[in-house]
Amino acid sequence: MLCSSYGGFLFGQEKAIDTIYIFDSQMNKAKLFHPVRTISPRDIEKNSTNLSELLRFQPSIYIKENGRGAVSSPSFRGTTAQQTAFVWNGININSSFLGQGDVNNIPLFGYDQIGIKAGGGSVVYGSGAIGGSIHLNNILDFNKGFKGSVYSEAASFDTYNNFAQASFSNEKLSVKVSGSYFTSQNDYKVPEFVVGSTGYSNINGKYYNTSVNIGVSYKIVPQQTISWQNQIFDASQHYPIFEQNGNKTKYNAQTLRSLISWDIQKANLSNSLKAAYTEDNFQYFSDLNLPKTSGAEGKNYIFKNDFNYFITPKININVIGEFQVNKGEGYQSGIGVISRNVGSLAGLVRYFATDQLRFEAGIKKDFVEGISSPLLYSFSGKWNAVPWYHAGINFSRNFRFPSFNDLYWQPGGNLNLLPETSTNIDMDHEFMFGDFKITLSPYYMDIKNLINWLPTPNGYWAPFNTSRAESYGLESQITWSKDFGKHHFKFDTGYTYSKSINKNTQMQMIYVPIHKAVGNVEYGYSFLKIYAQGLFNGLTYTTTDEKRATAIDPYFLLNTGISASLFKKYTLGFKVNNITNTVYQTVSYYPMPKRNYSVYATINF
Secondary structure (H helix, E strand, C coil): CCCCCCCHHHHHHHHCCCCEEECCCHHHHHCCCCCCEEECHHHHHHHCCCHHHHHHCCCCEEEEECCCCCCEEEEECCCCHHHEEEEECCEECCCCCCCCCCHHHCCCCCCCEEEEEECCCHHHHCCCCCCEEEEEECEEECCCEEEEEEEEEEECCCEEEEEEEEEEECCCEEEEEEEEEEEECCCCEEEEEEECCEEEECECCCEEEEEEEEEEEEEEECCEEEEEEEEEEEEEEEECECCCCCCCEEEEEEEEEEEEEEEEECCCEEEEEEEEEEEEEEEEECCCCCCCCEEEEEEEEEEEEEEEEEEECCEEEEEEEEEEEEEEEEECCCCCEEEEEEEEEEEEEEEECCCCEEEEEEEEEEEECCECCCEEEEEEEEEEEECCEEEEEEEEEEEECCCHHHHHCCCCCCCCCCCEEEEEEEEEEEEEECCEEEEEEEEEEEEEEEEEEEECCCCCEEEEEEEEEEEEEEEEEEEEEEEECCEEEEEEEEEEEEEEEECCCCEECCCCCCEEEEEEEEEEECCEEEEEEEEEECCECCCCCCCHHHCECCEEEEEEEEEEEECCCEEEEEEEECCCCCCCEEECCEECCCCEEEEEEEEEC
C-alpha cells in the first residue's frame, strides 16, 4: 500500500479506500518499522486443528498445550503468556481474570489475516504487549459482488472441522458472514509414554467449539465509513485424566465481541472512533454430572479514538486515546462483583526524512484505577541503506498491570502488586539477494517486578512481585519464492535462539526452549500443490533449577500434505501430521498425538 510520497501509508491507504476496509488501522503503520509475519486463510489449512497448532509452527512463539485441544498458552522470546497480547481488530482482548489469552478458546477460522509481531508494543496495544502480540484481523472489501466458500475436514480421532463464509459488497455496502463448528473425540493413544504402569491414553479429552462472525461496513460518503464487527464463540473442553475410573472434569467458555467503528479518511488526515463491548464467561465442572464448581463473568466496555494527521508531507502525528470499564464477577473463587476503570493517552510522531529513512517516537500514560502505572515510551527507526540491505532499530518501555485473579482471588489476592515493566531493544537486518530474503533480529529485554504465585505459610498460594528477568537472543528467517512457467516453488524457514534468565537464580526460565526452528517447503504445478512442514524444539526446562531429569527432551515434527484444485472452484486435500510418529510433549505429563491424518475439501463460489 505504500506510495512514493513521504508518509505513504496514509496517502496509499486513502487511494485504496474504495477497495478495502481494515479494522486495525495501526497495522499498516507498524509494518513501516517492525517485521510482521502475516498468516493467510490458505496457510491456516495446513494447521487447521486449532489456533495452538497454527501458532506452534511460527518461529518466534512457543505454545504450552496440556494435551491436544486443552488449556494452551503462548509466549514470545522467553516471556510469559501474560506478556503476550491478543489483539482483535485493534482491541486488546486478553482476559481480565487471567491476564492472558487462552489460545484454544479463541476461534481459528473467521479472520482474513493473522499477524505475528514480536517485540514490545504497549504504547499502541496496551497491557501485556511485552514479548509480542498476535493480531486477529478482519477486512471488508467493496465492489466485489458476491463470494462464498465452504471448508470441511475429517481427521483422526473422530475429528470434524467445518467452516463456511459468504460476502457481498457494492460501492457503498460490504457484508461478510462466517461460521465454524469443530468437534473431536480426541481419544488418541501414545503407548510409548508410560503413565503409572500403562501407556498413555487421552481419556476424557474430547472438545468442541462453535463460532459466528458478522461484519458490515457502509460508506456514508466517500471519505466516511461506519463499520460493525461481531464475533460469538462457544466451547467446551474435557480435561484429560490418567485413569479410566478417574474423576472426569470439563471447562466451558463463551465469548462475545462486538465493535463499531466510525472512520474518516482524507488526504492528510484520518480518524478512527471505536466503541467495543467484549464479554468472557467460563465455568469449571469438577464432575461432568454435577453443576459447575467455579466460574466467572467478565464484561468490558471500550472506547478508543485514533487520530492521525500529516502536518507536512514529512511529519505525521498520531494521538490515541482509550477508556475502558472492566467489570467482573466470580463464582466460588472468592471474587465478588468488581469493577475497574482504565484510561490511556498516547502520542506518536513519525518523521519521513527521505524515501529510505524514517523514524517514529511515542509516549504513553496509562491511568489504571488503584494501580500506579509507569510512563511508557517507544522509538523506532528504519533505514533502507541500499536496495539489498535494510536496517531497523526499536527501543521501548512496556508493561502489564495485575489481573483480576492476581488482585482479588480469595484466599491469596494481593492488592499491593506493582505492574510488570520491561525495557526492550531489538534490531532488524534484512538482506535481499534476488528472490532470497534473509532477516536477522537480535533482541534484549530487561523485565522487572515479575508476578509469580507462590505458596504461603498459611497453606494457600498468593501472587508476589518476586523477581527480575532478562531475555536475549536472535530471531532469523529465510524466505524464497520462484515461478518457472507452471512450476511454483516456495521456501520459508525460521530459527530462534532464546535465553531467558531469572536474575535471582541465574537459571533459565521454565518452558523456554533455547533453540527452536521451523521450515516450510511448497511445490505447485498447475492445479497440484505439495508441501512439507517441519518443527524442531530444543531442550525445555520445566523446573526453576534446570533439572535435566524432568526437562522436555528435544523433538522434531514433520507434516506433509497434497491438494488439487479442480475447475478453479473445488479443492481436495490430504494431510499427514507427525509423519515420523514422534512422541513429544509441550507440557510435562501430557503427550501430543503421534501420526494422524485428515482429508478436506473446499468449494469456492
